[in-house]
Amino acid sequence: MKNKKQSRIKIVLPVLFTFGASLMFFQADAQADSTQTTTSANQQVALTANVNTTSQNTNYQNLNQSTNNQQNTAQASTQMAVAGANDGVSLNEQAVQQANSKPVIDTNPGFSTNQYNVTATPVSSSNGVNGAASLNTAGLSSWNINFLNSIHDGALNGWRQYGVLPSVTAAQAILESGWGQSGLATQGHNLFGIKGSYNGHSITMPTREVYGGRSVYINDAFRAYANNNESVQDHGRFLAVNSRYHNLLWQTDYRTVTRLIQADGYATDPYYAVSLNAVIERYGLTAWDREVAEVNTGHIDNLSVIGSQINIRGWHASDSYNNKMHHFIILLDGNGHEFYRTEVNGDYRQDVQNAYPNADISGWGGFNINVPYSSNLVGKSIQVVSRYTYNTNGEPNGGKDLYFNSVSLNANTGSLDNMSLDAKTGTINITGWHAADASMNKNYHYIIIYDASKHAELGRYLVESGSRGDVAKVYNIYGANKSGFSLKLNFNPALAGDQIQVISRYSDSQNGEGNYVDYWFAPKTFTENRGNLDSFVVKGNQLHVTGWHAADASMNKNYHYIIIYDASKHAELGRYLVESGSRGDVAKVYNIYGANKSGFSLKLNFNPALAGDQIQVISRYSDSQNGEGNYVDYWFAPKTFTENRGNLDSFVVKGNQLHVTGWHAADQSIAKPYHFIIIYDATTHREVKRQMVDSLSRNDVQKVYPNIYNDAQSGFDMTTTLDPSLNGHEIRIISRYSDAKNGEGNKIDYWFNPVKVTIH
Known part of the structure; x- marks a missing residue:
């Protein structure tokens, strides 16, 4: 009867058992194919555990060579960093100095890519044929x-x-x-x-x-x-x-x-x-x-390390089967040598039954077995062979073999959940996870900080691997449930500018050398440089500048300067040492070094040179008292101080007397102490007269326009006699600030709308 398996007691050969009563291991040469396996029962020996293992590195540069094999330096810089500790660890100063003296070598460092493969397709038969049991004619005419x-x-x-x-x-x-x-x-x-x-x-x-x-x-x-x-x-x-x-x-x-x-x-x-x-x-x-076509196909759904065991799950559908046969799973190493076989009762697969309903066996061809994971298997390729045979010892006799492509037990993957600078504490907070099949018996977990631009190790830190149940749910990799790491690293100038990589390493040596497996995370460059000019305004006769500037490269640059720069003339107008102020609001938003102490505030007498040209504010952190030396700048957008506003509050003609009141505030009125009111005949396009006036206090203007020079002292009040010839003409009032007593020279005008006058 097709697709039926008889219930029976599983029979295994009387051999040496190493991993359990149902497991048989072989070390002698074996050659399995679709007709026979040359390994016989009398050649079976127990698999030994003294296989020599070598270092397994996934890095793109040899870390030891890149640091000139300075093992003593590495040992000296080794520190124990407890996950979740409040205090940060520091870089090795000797390594930092050596790195700083090296030129930039690589601008595109390599990093590990996930090596995670838990499936295998068959070699000796149809690959992935999983169509419906019959034609799907739904929707067809x-x-x-x-x-x-x-x-x-x-x-x-x-x-x-x-x-x-x-x-x-x-x-x-x-x-x-x-x-x-x-x-x-x-x-x-x-x-x-x-x-x-x-x-x-x-x-x-x-x-x-x-x-x-x-x-x-x-x-x-x-x-x-x-x-x-x-x-x-x-x-x-x-x-x-x-x-x-x-x-x-x-x-x-x-x-x-x-x-x-x-x-x-x-x-x-x-x-x-x-x-x-x-x-x-x-x-x-x-x-x-x-x-x-004769059916002999299958699929390995999973071949991976789960906990301390290798899980092998899949199916084998075949026309070469009857219910007197036995189903064996045989494992071959990378050299084609058999090291394990066991008989399986069958793990029913309805999906396979649906796809191959006419095969002699399909649904009952499923299998799901666990094999203890040992150091002998670390990094090795495993090939699964599914065999139907009449022989109770699993040797070929009728039926068909199905060879699956090899799967290597070298899953090595990880994720850097966080690598960011804590603006409040000045530490780089590093958290993530790294799971690797090859980490078995490598009990020392290191986090290595590496300057990828200069190919130099800056420090290594022994960490305690933390529980990561979330990783274990997703990845069937050895040690996934204990793959977490956490490290706080004190920020160092060496970290600013270069490409910094985190390397997670499992090693069998206390100094992090010996046999090890690495995972290189993508590099990060700490070059954040941000700022904001909260205000850049004139208040009274003063220029007020407030804002913030935070930069990773500002570390050890303790002199904070605000530079006033004339962008129109490309000339520095002055520099002023300021005290960096607290900015908790900035630290909440930006993980940049010094963000919590990034504020600045400056008041300057408003200079005539600032009026008219494009003026820029530059915030600079420098290691030199004069603002030179090593520094990092942030150039804010330029501003042109050209505000020029006014209002004619009243324009009254009585007889031949004109009385006008109003105000005029202008940034460019600085250093122009002479205030004139000019009567202009807009009908004949000629000036009629000008009269110097006193600038009057206008607190109301200052409240509405607080950012214009002379806003508080911008008022005027003037009475003058009009010539009768102006009757019916349109008259314009012009308010002028000038540096000349006659109202010429350098001047700034405000033209009010024309008014038609009637003179009695």
Whole structure:
């Protein structure tokens, strides 16, 4: 009876057991294939544990060579950093000095990529054939279904005669003939556009050809068939007689065939294989493959380390089975030597049963076993062989073997959850996890700080591996549940500017050397340099500058300067040493060194040189008392002080007397002490008279426009006599500040709107 397994007691050979009563280990040479395994029962010996292991490094540069093999320095810098400790650890000063003296070597350092593979596909049979048990005709019209029926026999004969996989033939027919509705298909049953004649029959159709780089239409002869099956069968012959397609014949995996047919140049469409695969999978065309090709396929769903055991889970479906056979799982090492075998009762897989309902065994071909993980297996490749046999010792006898591709037990992955600067404490907080199959028996967990720009180790720190249940849920890797790390590192000038990498290392040596496995995280450059000018305004006769500037490179640069710069003239106007003020608000938002002490405030007498030109504020941290030496700058956007506002509060003519009041505030009124009110005849475009006035206090203006020079002393009040000739003219009032007693020289004007006057 197909797909049934009898309940029976599992029988194992009486051999030396090392890992459990059901495990058999072999160390003698073995060669397993589809017919026999040469290792016999009397060659079985227990697997020993004294296998020599070597260092396993995933780094891109040899860390020891890059530091000139300074093992003593490494030992001297080794520190114990307890996860979650409040105090930070410091870099090794000797290593820092040596790194600082080295030039930049690499601007694109390498870093580890995840090596995590827990699946394997079979080698000796159909790879991944997992279509539906029968054609999927849901949503198809009666025309479509009739078309499939019309090509079924031809597709199967194409396999039997020429070795062309039926599912691929059917998919090509669907795509190229539009489900049999193309002109060639309807008039000549030609589903593939093959030219020439068939048994002397042809049909002439227009076709586009390219001659001399020009596209032209011509009439050409195409093969004509009696029915669709003839066309499909002839298609198989066409592929078989053309040598370029020989590599795809008798292939049982449809994805392999579609990939090869595209690579062989059958079609120019770069997505031809993808389109064929989509059709095959959408309509379950692999059901036709199973009608002619013997089933012997499977999949390794998982081969990975979980806790202290290797879990191997998968399935093997085969037509070469009956219920008197035994199912064995055999493990081979990287050299093809068998080191383990066990009989399995079967782990039922409904999904496999659904895909291969007609196989002699499919659903009951599932397996799920655990093998103890030992140091002998660290980094080794394991090949799984699934075998159906009549022999109770697992030797070949009937049935079929299925070899799966090797999977290496070298999973090595990690994540840097955080590597950021704490602005409040001045430490770099480093947290993450690193799990590696090769970490077994490597009990010293180090975090190494590495300058990737200069290829120099800056310090290494022994950490306590922390629990990471979240990692263990996602990754089946040895030690995943205890893979966490945490480190607080005091920020150092050596960390600013260069590319800094965190390396997680598991080592069997107390100094972090010996046999080890590394994971190099992507580098980070601490070059944050941010700032904000909260205010840059004139208040009264003073310039007020407030803001903040935080920079990673400001460490050990204890002199904070604010520089006033004329961007129009490219000239420094002055520099002023300021006291850095507390800015907790900045520290909450930005993890930058010194963010919590990044504020500045400066008041200067407003200088005439500031009016009119583009003026820039530069915040500078320097290690020199004069603001030179080593420094880091932040240039704020320039500002031009050109505010010029005013208002005519009253304009009253009584008889020939004009009385005007108002105010005029202007940044460029600085150093212009003479305030004039000018009467201007807008009708005749001439000045009538000018009169010097006293600038009056205007607190109301200061409240509304607090950022304009002289806003508080911007008022005016003037009475003057008008000439009767101005009657009916439009008069404009001009307020002027000038540095000359006659109102000329350097001046700034404000023109009020014209008013028509009537003089009685």
